[in-house]
Amino acid sequence: MPSLANPTRFLDLAGRLIPWLAALTATLFAVGLYLSFFVAPPDYQQGETVRIMFVHVPAAWLAMFGYALIAVASLGTLIWRHPLADVAAKAAAPIGATFTLIALVTGSLWGKPMWGTYWVWDARLTSMLVLFLLYLGLIALWQAIEEPGRAGRAAAILGLVGAINIPIIKFSVDWWNTLHQPASIVRLGGPTIDSSMLTALAVMAGAFTLLFVLLHLMAMRAEILRRRVLAMQQMQVEQAALAET
Amino acid sequence: MPDLGPHANFILAAYGFTFAAVVALAFFIVADDRKQRQRLADLEAKGVRRRSAGAAREGKPARGRKS
Numbered sequence: 001m002p003s004l005a006n007p008t009r010f011l012d013l014a015g016r017l018i019p020w021l022a023a024l025t026a027t028l029f030a031v032g033l034y035l036s037f038f039v040a041p042p043d044y045q046q047g048e049t050v051r052i053m054f055v056h057v058p059a060a061w062l063a064m065f066g067y068a069l070i071a072v073a074s075l076g077t078l079i080w081r082h083p084l085a086d087v088a089a090k091a092a093a094p095i096g097a098t099f100t101l102i103a104l105v106t107g108s109l110w111g112k113p114m115w116g117t118y119w120v121w122d123a124r125l126t127s128m129l130v131l132f133l134l135y136l137g138l139i140a141l142w143q144a145i146e147e148p149g150r151a152g153r154a155a156a157i158l159g160l161v162g163a164i165n166i167p168i169i170k171f172s173v174d175w176w177n178t179l180h181q182p183a184s185i186v187r188l189g190g191p192t193i194d195s196s197m198l199t200a201l202a203v204m205a206g207a208f209t210l211l212f213v214l215l216h217l218m219a220m221r222a223e224i225l226r227r228r229v230l231a232m233q234q235m236q237v238e239q240a241a242l243a244e245t
Numbered sequence: 246m247p248d249l250g251p252h253a254n255f256i257l258a259a260y261g262f263t264f265a266a267v268v269a270l271a272f273f274i275v276a277d278d279r280k281q282r283q284r285l286a287d288l289e290a291k292g293v294r295r296r297s298a299g300a301a302r303e304g305k306p307a308r309g310r311k312s
Contacts (some may be wrong), residue, residue: 037247044254048250090295098270106259113252211267219274223252225281232288232295239293 008225010084014217021214028207035200043197052110057185058208062101063131064166066096071163072137073154084220086152087227090142090157091219092205095137095212104128107142115179123172124180127165132164148227 036054043050071090076085107125108118117126139153145151173182184192191198266267 027267041307047252048256051249053255055263058296091284094273098266102263105262106294109255109259109262110252113255213287215271215274218278222274222278222281225285228295229281229284229288232285232293234290235295236288236293 007083007087011221011224014221018214018217018221021138021210021217025207025210025214028203032200040200046114047180049113050111050197052106053197054105055208056087056103056110057201058205059099059106060128061205062208062212063096063100063103063128064169066092066099067134067159067163067166069133069216070159071166073158074159074163077152077156078160083189084224086148086156087223088216089138089155091216091223093135093138093142095215095219095227096134097139099208100128100132100135104132114201120179122178122180123176123183124169127169127172130165131162131169131185134158135200138162148230151208183188203232 032054040051040054041046046145066159070089073085073089073092076082077089104125107128111120112118138158141158142151145154170183172178173180185198185201193201
């Protein structure tokens with residue numbers, strides 16, 4: 001792990017991992033989609049709309065995972081000043097925002113035929129919307145401050161403050177009376193859904209997780225290169241100023 | 246493709262939106278990666294080198310920026 005603190009070594013490792021991860025992600029998605037559409041049976045209550053769960057649930061999990069990753073990376077920025085910590089946090093924000101948007105939109109598309117409405121202001125849906133807004137706030141903060149170090153520290157504080165929303169999302173269905181159903185997979189006593197659907201969901205969750213890791217590695221690589229370009233442009237300016245004197 | 250019943254439009258819209266969002270995100274990240282590589286190559290072609298790259302050539306530890 002300490003060797004990963006070196007961005008050059010990280011770039012080498014990412015370059016080797018990305019093609020394998022891309023192939024594995026595509027394979028897992030192919031299997032997952034086959035299971036989701038051709039193997040998993042319709043639910044006795046939800047009917048065919050249960051198939052929306054195979055994209056909605058993994059997207060929602062990874063939306064929260066992305067923010068948890070940002071919170072841990074924020075600690076790395078503020079406490080340990082790890083050189084890759086705020087690179088990891090910055091790279092995770094647009095990916096997390098996209099997964100949150102997918103969870104919100106697919107949830108609405110499931111809600112209309114099942115609940116009769118696209119949206120209700122219940123605790124789970126509202127806390128997920130707050131998560132999306134937190135992601136947008138982080139992205140805006142990084143865009144607003146030009147110097148990466150200062151932007152990273154400011155975003156780390158917002159990242160840590162916003163982390164309080166993660167347990168609120170998870171336990172909102174237990175703490176408040178919500179239209180959103182309670183936990184049916186990650187719960188004491190085990191999952192409540194049938195294994196014929198659980199398999200498809202597990203494979204899709206694996207595919208989405210690999211996709212997140214793949215995109216995160218690629219985004220981190222782009223961010224490291226951006227900082228190198230910035231450092232080299234500063235050197236170019238310094239060299240030009242020295243040549244003039 | 247199995248018969249998706251009366252709510253087929255909602256199911257297909259959910260998968261379609263997910264696909265479009267993932268493709269757009271991947272495109273954005275890959276385009277950004279390529280843009281940074283191109284900018285880096287342009288600067289190197291002009292003879293600009295990072296401090297750490299210079300230090301590495303001279304066998305000294307890098308100072309200042311770590312990336």
